Amino acid sequence: MDQLRRSGSNRVTGNRCAAFASLIVWTVSVWAQQPPLPTAKLSAGIHVIQAEIAASMSTRSQGLMQRKSMAQGAGMVFLFDEAATHCMWMKNTLIPLSVAFIDERGEIVNIADMQPLDETTHCAARPVRYALEMNQGWFKKRAIAAGTPIKGLDQISPAAR
DSSP states (O other): OHHHHHHHHHHHHHHHHHHHHHHHHHHHHHHHSOOOOOEEEEEETTEEEEEEEEOSHHHHHHTTTTOSOOOTTEEEEEEEEEEEOOEEOOTTOOSOEEEEEEOTTSBEEEEEEEOTTOOOOEEOSSOEEEEEEEETTHHHHTTOOTTOBOBTGGGSOGGGO
């Protein structure tokens, strides 16, 4: 009888583990298949940027996680609810990125390079309303630095916010 109890208990535990594993696989696959985000055409001087818009808490939290690449000239703009000293990190982000922190006027405050899978925080030097992530080195290769205006932020649809 004691042997039967242990055997049944092991089956229940095994079933629970299998169900839990299935739930994890399903969650990761749904998470990795983020629905397409709205986009905006931004510019920094003569350089055009096709930016996905991350305006909600969930899209900002997901960001560019789990992506293996990003096209040149593509990026992601994060719209924050209010101007503050926002910070970014690279948890579960597989590609090296540069982030430009942008104030309410659309001017770059500072730029930071971020390494894949690194949880070090990179913060704005003063309160900002936006952050723009691009492939690492994109800003530097184009001599885009603090003080450069990013055009098109004011054209982002209120529905994206």
